[in-house]
Amino acid sequence: MVLTIGDIAQSGRLLNQIGKTQDSLDRVQIQLSTGAKAEVYSEISGNANRLLLVENAFVRTQQFNRNIQGVQLRTEMMDSTLTQMVDLATEFKSLLLSATSAENYNEFDVDGQAQDLLERFSNLLNVEADGKYLFAGTATTTQPSVVPSPLTAPSNAGTSPAFTPEDPSLFTPADPEWQDFYGFYQGNNGTLSVRIAEDQVINYGITANEQPFVDLMYSLRLAATFNDGSDPGSELARLNSALDSVTTAVDGIIDRQSRLGQQMRTVDMERIRNEDTIGRFSDLIGEIEATNIPEAATQLSQFQTQLEASYLVTTRLRQASIINFLN
Secondary structure (H helix, E strand, O other), rough: OOHHHHHHHHHHHHHHHHHHHHHHHHHHHHHHHHHOOOOOOOHHOOHHHHHHHHHHHHHHHHHHHHHHHHHHHHHHHHHHHHHHHHHHHHHHHHHHHEEEEEHHHHHHHHHHHHHHHHHHHHHHHHOOEEEEOOOOOOOOOOOOOOOOOOOOOOOOOOOOOOOOOHHHHOOOOOHHHHHHHHHOEEEOOOOOEEEEOOOEEEEEEOOOOOOHHHHHHHHHEEEEEOOOOOOOHHHHHHHHHHHEEEEEHHHHHHHHHEEEEEHHHHHHHHHHHHHHHHHHHHHHHHHHHHHHHHHHHHHHHHHHHHHHHHHHHHHHHHHHHHHHHOO
């Protein structure tokens, strides 16, 4: 028998079709076994760009929530520290109320207790989270509070503070009034900020040179040095001045804690929104990438049928060729 060009061409086309059907069958079998439509983007060219966009948004939103976790760690530590500060200031205020109401304030060791409270308060201002100081502004590697040593009385001891710390531009670090209030602070006035969503950057935190802390530091310093003998007869006036300052400080710290609480609620609400968004992105990625099991099973059956039919045709062609050859 002599094979014609047409026979060879037909056989080649059939073998080529068998190869394609086998490839399709293998691909569907992989989809069913892995649950994924494709292993590389080129295999889902129709949805590749869409998948890349969704995956990028998914990753970015996850990063926003990691940012939020860092903010929550720091603000929760700040909140706990502010609670301790209020407790300390309240304890100090109670001490001053008792001393200024007694016949002999020397019975209360006010200066000694104030010195201890001053050290405790400074340590609270120097609290850290992840190796960064929380109350130093953006100077997070700089210890914000340093207690003067030796400790001396403020320059205006004995009088209620006339200087309003809310307007530090009135003075420079060279002025004794500035040193009375701000001399302990080593941080800066920078505000911490972080992106927590595509369209939202939040400023958060509190610095140790804000008025309530300045008032409390001044009050503690005044009480710790009230009996230093530098101005005999002014001891009770100094204690009363310290009492005025600590009363103001307590209210101010509570106000700052309330402000911080609002920041914490804002961040947590965004965290919840981000988690919802991450869930939706995850579902969408799954829809693009995942195998449609019923559809793939149908395709598998179809390809198997096609392949079996192709093999059957090939077998019959070969049998016909052998018979023709023998004849």
